[in-house]
Amino acid sequence: MRLAVWMLAVRLYAQGPGVGEPWRVEALQRIERLRKADVKVEVTDARGRPVKGAQVRLQMKRHAFGWGSAVAAQMLLADTPDSEKYRAFVLDNFNSVVFENDLKWPQWEQNRQRALEGIQWMRDHGITRIRGHNLVWPSWRWLPKDLRGLEDDPGAMRRRVMDHIKDEISATRGLVPDWDVLNEPYTNHDVMDILGAGEMAAWFKQAREFDPAAKLFLNDFNIIEAKGLDTEHQNHFFETLRFVRERGAPLDGVGIQGHFREPTPPERMLKILDRFGSLGLPIHITEFDFDTKDEAAQAQFTRDLLMACFSHPKVDAFLMWGFWEGRHWRPNGAMVRRDWSPKPNYEVWRELVFGKWWTDEKGPTNADGVFHRRAFLGDYDIEVTHGGRTGKAAAPVGPGGSTVKVVLN
Known part of the structure; x- marks a missing residue:
């Protein structure tokens, strides 16, 4: 029954709202004023x-706003026909990237060289807005296996976490301007259960000490997803952001994910962004995809989400969580198919980011x-x-x- 209701909601959304809806008119006015x-x-x-x-030509070369995607270092560094297309797609479409897995703690310890080479490839090709994801994802599921063995030794666990933060952020100092220091604390809190919630602030302080220039974020999901109705998760995230700041954490930004299975009404989403914007910190939409086979609904919601976020005064970056069906955790959420043919949501991306929101003017x-x-x-x-x-x-x-x-x- 629940699946049937979800599919009906997606189909109805695909029919498309009117262009004169008040939220849309107001969003376009804000874009004109703010962007x-x-x-x-x-x-x-x-x-x-x-x-x-x-005769003057004013030709835009790069957005100030961060338009990006998750990428895989393996694809950037490989020598295959698909990796060649992958690299070209990144350079053609994005001015910002986040490494999907390469900078996560276990992967970093397994193969830091690949991560560093991936970062260098991006910088060599003019993309310096790189997001580090993530320093601490505090669940046994996402941590190196040896952490579980330190459950009964809080001091050793604390040192292990702090040493890791020092190691990774020192190795990437000056190369990765944005970092998700803490990821998804609502559902991932094994480490805090042992060391205490105040330890979260210490992780931010450690990151700041070893890369003073990096912007430090707290990142979480189900804030704008789930039709915007998961108020328990939203409240926890808001209070966690306030909690770490009150304890002296050098928090520089709010990371809001966006893994959708059904649309959230844009009006509701904008109110949620207003709430988190009240903290006075920049907001990054860090991980967007819409997992549906209904490509028309996917394209329509992508349009609405891009417009809503680009219009919000506190949002200054929007990152897809992957783009190619052949390398995507939820293949239905990709922008291009396995054979690299474009989907309607990719056409929306190009139309807005490099069309309606791009300046190339001539005149006397x-x-x-x-x-x-x-x-x-x-x-x-x-x-x-x-x-x-x-x-x-x-x-x-x-x-x-x-x-x-x-x-x-």
Whole structure:
């Protein structure tokens, strides 16, 4: 019965809501206000005189917002036809990544070299927004096997955890700007049951000591999933965030997962984000997938979720939890099939991230030699041509806007 209701809900969602729904109109207004800024290109000749009628191209190169995915170091480093396509897909679609498994504690101790080589590959190819996942996932199921043998020796267990944090974050210092220090404490708390809840704050302090520049996150699931109705889990997460901060944890951000099996109404999701945004910390959507065979519903919900999250003032990154059916923990949640053919949810990703929310504008300067546009926040290349002369510039566009001066010599 429950499965039938779930499938009906997904099918009904696939029929699609109206474009004029109030939440959607308000989200688009927020996107225009929060995610764009004024850009002025001032063009002069070598003597400082304004050049009227110069042709300007304002071409976005990279979003300021973090659009990313989970990746596997093995696929980045392998020499196969699929790994070649995998690497190209990453570079074509994302400016941020999280290593799905390679930086988890057991995998790190088994093969740290592969993880470090994967990180270096990303950095060599211009992706430096790398998320470390995770330092402590405090359940016997996810910890190295020897931890279970320390149940009766809290001091040894404490040292083992602290030594691991020091080891991994020191080895990746300056290479991994964001870290999930603690993962899923609501359902994974074996270590805290022995060492006490206050130990969570100590893990954040240890991470800060050995990489002062890294942004430190607490990450959990079923916050916006489960139709947004798992209030017990939401309350625990909110109170845990407050708890570790009150105990001096250098907490820099909130990681909210997104493993959906059915849609959450966007209005409800935005209210949840408002609640966690009230903590004053940036929010990252860290692990999105929608596990359904209904590709139309999947695409529609992906559209709604991207729009809701991009419109929220506290959200500054959104990461898929994988993209290729051939390397995905829930293959139905992928954006491209095993043969690399695109699914409708991938078409939504391209339409929004590299279409509606991407700036590539052309036009002439006015009588004052100025070209003005509203542009999405990010990094830009600017090219100006007039009378056979060309001038170029590169500039970031931040929330305060940007004025770029180009001289045509």
